[in-house]
Amino acid sequence: MTVPVSPSGAEPPGPALGVAVLGYSFMGKAHSNAWRNVNAFYPSPRVAQRVLAGRGAGEVAEAARRFGWEESTTDWRTVLEREDIHIVDICTPGHLHAEQAIAALEAGKHVLVEKPLANSVEEAELMAAAAAAARSRGVQSMVAFNYRRLPALALARRFIAAGRLGDIRQVRVSYLQDWLADAGAPMTWRLRREAAGSGAIGDLASHAIDQVRFLLDARIASVSGTVNTFVTRREGERGPEDVTVDDAAWATLRLASGAVASLEVTRCATGRKNSLQIDVFGSRGGLRFDLEHLNELQFFDATAPAETQGYTRILVTEPEHPYVGAWWPPGHTLGWDHTFTTQAADFLRALDEGAVPSPSFEDGLETQRALAALEASAARASAAVEP
């Protein structure tokens, strides 16, 4: 016997939270994929993919069709007037985040914003203030740092919080990409300060700093950094243009807990495609994570007998591990895209429970302050080495 499903596909009848995504390129696609899958893997509360908004009418209509949206629009403001939209998910370039997020919160929509929260501390402060005001009216917000939803990193946080590493002394984070290593790589909005705010700093150091804050649950007290732009002019649609952001940045972070973290982020690391590596060293143990092996966490237990000591590879694919249970049977791996679906599910759960979703705009603001401190420190003279 065959049984028909509801007219709108596998969606059961009943109320759903209407979602709009603003932006349809890389991050818009990653978030669209999340909203498309979230009902199937996390059935409650349910969402309806109402509208995808973007600048190019043809491109946004095509993206909407492929990712299962009911409609597309080139005017994001119309989205805010609609009563059937409850969540606005912002995946546009950074210079639009503050205007769009504040307008959406004021219109009573729950807001998710792709990282970094904003292009400047000033914008981030306005956004955090708008989020606090909206929260008092039951309207929630969250900044999308998707790596918080990697099971291995959520497990690392659990180990650290449980004291399994003892006192945390040092953290090393490197986030290395190479899509700008070729001097012939074209100009994009990501290389214009007025659109992106910064380069590897906002794009990659924001993830690195968020991970330090997430894993250690500690406040960043000070930052000392340096930045570099290796290719200062690139060819684009408008002809040759100056690159007005950094290609790479390095920083040392002092945490209020007494720990020290070092960071290296770059989009010019020839051969490194999307390499996020994290080491955490404590008085009783160490942890190591590598995004190229994202289902694994390496754990060193310094309290084990010396003859058996060594980094142990934990395959983070078991129902006992964070986030894994919603997916496949034990031992079956997850990928980069799952983090976005899990992020959407966590956001929906918080809305359902009336809880404050995490990371909040206030968290995004803290990270923005650390990014600004990195840039400010880099702008100061460093000590010259005497010849």
Ligand code: SOE
């Ligand atoms: C581009 O460098 C980028 O897509 C970042 O913007 C994302 O946040 C990161 O997850 C992958 O790289």
